[in-house]
Amino acid sequence: MKLNNKTIISLILTNGALLFSSCEKFVDLGAPPTQVITGDAFASDASANSVIRGLYSTVLNINLSGTTTFFTGIAADDLQYNATDAGITEFASNNILNTNNNVANLWYNCYQLIKNTNNAISGLDASNSLTPTIKDQLIGEAKFFRAYAYFYLVNLYGDVPLQLRNDLYAFEDASLPRAGKQQVYDQIVSDLKDAESKMQTNYDATASPRGRANKAAASALLARVYLYQKDYQNAELYATKVLQSSDYGMPAPDKNFQNTSSEVILQLGNLTGVTTFGANYITAATAVPGYTLPDAVYNSFESSSTTDLRKMNWTSLKTISGKNYYAITKYKVASGTGAEYHIILRLAEQYLIRAEARSRLNNLRGARADIDAVRSRAGLTGINNGSNQTQLLTAIETERLHEFFGEYGHRWLDLKRTERANEVLSPVKSNWQPTDVLFPIPQAQILINTKLTQNPGYEN
Secondary structure: OOOOOOOHHHHHHOOHHHOOOOOOOOOOOOOOOOOOOHHHHOOOHHHHHHHHHHHHHHHHHOOHHHHHHHHHHHHOOOOEEOOOOHHHHHHHHOOOOOOOHHHHHHHHHHHHHHHHHHHHHHHHHHOOOOOHHHHHHHHHHHHHHHHHHHHHHHHHHOOEOOOOOOOOOOOOOOOOOOEOHHHHHHHHHHHHHHHHHHOOOOOOOOOOOOOOOOHHHHHHHHHHHHHHOOOHHHHHHHHHHHHOOOOOOOOOHHHOOOOOOOOEEEEEOOOOOOOHHHHHHOOOOOOOOOEEEOHHHHHOOOOOOOOOHHHHHHEEEEEEOOEEEEEEOOOOOOOOOOOOOEEEEEHHHHHHHHHHHHHHOOOHHHHHHHHHHHHHHOOOOOOOOOOOHHHHHHHHHHHHHHHHOOOOOHHHHHHHHOOOHHHHHOOOOOOOOHHHHOOOOOHHHHHHOOOOOOOOOOOO
8 A cells, every 4th residue: 555655753753743742852863754763763772762652643644533522423423524626425325435645545544644653663662772661662652543443444435454664655556455454453452462462551741741652541442442343242342441540530511521531541742732623613603613513412402301421512503594503612712722622532431331341241230330330420310220230221322422423533433333223224224235334445555556456335
């Protein structure tokens, strides 16, 4: 698969110094555009740390938060797109062309991140001059992001090329076939377990608040991965590792998305404190937001004497030209400066992962307790003590919708992994086909790499 012919390590370093409040100047390798002197990059703790900080820059620069949120949200039923860009409206109709640039960019960007992580891991492994604990932490962070990128690739595209080679030209030979989904998941688990074993419990105090991956971040993503694989015992185990920590809590919804929130497990810091979400969900009073909450989702919140605090604090009614729109106001700042970062892992997910795992394992009391932890923060009463497994699983799906709408494709991926996509989406998507649960492999990649095959439904 062919990506941009740019220097790998220099891409990792680009613009990274802007992202963290006390970040030293990134190392200048002084190498020609097609060469990388990895020994220089990984010769000292400071320079190696700069390389890994650059991975966070990569994630922000490729807007992985936005692309894994907006397109999946529109493809599901938790985001309404209000503009007319043809490449985006294809997601709304689930009539995505295999030449769609958004699909292609998401693919390319995930593999660019993987390319950077592979070379970082290679350089770190080869270095004999780093402090062992620092070397372990940095390898753990790189493997965390490789796993994170593959998690979205395998869930959005199905079987995908598994690129673990660490030489400069591994991505340029366009010869890798698609690896089976289970093989990709096995690699994700392997990377995250190694990351968890190597990373520190404490956060890097020199970076943005909770802005560097730690042991809990690896545990949290492992819990999600195990849930997706229906390994409920391990899903419960790893979610519990995070939930039993006193470092995390569940603040009130109006404080939840501030960068000081105790619910944050991992967030991506930036210089302005303004996120992709705020910039796309919030507009001037008379302007229609590009993305809003569909009426059906807004109306699905419980109607009782107690209003769901998530509905109250995370949505806002806007009436423009006589039409109602439900703005998403989880993030409050759209421009200028603020105190919000891209939160990619937070504690509520761990409660709902464990609730689902416990339900599947017939620990119904434990499942109810975890659901109630999320509902209590939302100002709601607890789940009926007599709820059976089916009722609890339905309640968990609803809580996940109300908790994670407009965030990182949770709704789309939930409907896919629970095999509920056809039932839920076919009534609301006029062109829905069962094959729509996967995005198309970019046709340009298939033309370059003859070992790639197209997903069903996208052959023409």
